[in-house]
Amino acid sequence: xxxxxxxxxxxxxxxxxxxxxxxxxxxxxxxxxxxxxxxxxxxxxxxxxxxxxxxxxxxxxxxxxxxxxxxxxxxxxxxxxxxxxxxxxxxxxxxxxxxxxxxxxxxxxxxxxxxxxxxxxxxxxxxxxxxxxxxxxxxxxxxx
Numbered sequence: 001x002x003x004x005x006x007x008x009x010x011x012x013x014x015x016x017x018x019x020x021x022x023x024x025x026x027x028x029x030x031x032x033x034x035x036x037x038x039x040x041x042x043x044x045x046x047x048x049x050x051x052x053x054x055x056x057x058x059x060x061x062x063x064x065x066x067x068x069x070x071x072x073x074x075x076x077x078x079x080x081x082x083x084x085x086x087x088x089x090x091x092x093x094x095x096x097x098x099x100x101x102x103x104x105x106x107x108x109x110x111x112x113x114x115x116x117x118x119x120x121x122x123x124x125x126x127x128x129x130x131x132x133x134x135x136x137x138x139x140x141x142x143x144x
Contacts, residue, residue, distance in 0.1 A: 004028065005110030010120070012104055017097060018089040021045075022108055025115055026088055035096060036079035041122055043092070043100050045115035051079070092117070 009022040021029065034051040038044035046054060058075060061068035078099065082090045092102065105120040118126070 002028075004112040005115050006112070007110045009108045011106050011108055013092060013097070013102055013106055017092045017094065018085075019092060019106060019108075019117070020087070020089050021084060021115075023088065025108070025110065026084060029084075029115075032081055032083045034079050035082050035090065035092065035117075036075050037096065037099050038116055040126060041100055041119075043096055043102075043117040045082075045117065047113075048081075050113055055079075 005025055005028060007022070007024065011020050011022075013019045029045070029047055033048055034046045036044055036046070036051075055076065058072045061072060063069060078096060080093055080096070084090060097103075100117065100119055101122055102117070102119045107118045107120050107123040109116045109118065109123075
């Protein structure tokens with residue numbers, strides 16, 4: 001049984017901007033995949049098929065709506081297609097590292113159908129703001 005991408009892994013980004021992708025994620029990602037800006041100041045990794053589906057949804061938004069245009073630009077303008085090198089690393093472009101405040105230590109998290117890359121300090125700060133009980137209460141409205 002596969003749950004998709006799950007777990008939390010700690011890695012480093014080298015001086016050239018390369019980082020390892022967790023071994024457990026490599027098989028699910030395939031030969032190429034897309035890295036782009038994510039919400040909450042992280043980076044998101046999508047398997048190619050998942051990104052194609054997401055991009056199609058984005059492109060179906062009305063261009064006459066300012067928020068829709070900004071949302072599309074946010075995700076698509078920062079997107080890059082990546083491939084793993086022989087050591088299982090990817091090169092994170094400087095623009096994406098700057099967006100997510102990534103310098104050296106990162107946390108790679110599985111989120112079912114996608115992966116997120118967080119600067120480790122950002123990840124800790126984010127987790128310190130979460131109130132699981134309050135979130136659980138709001139999930140009832142969503143049917144969880």
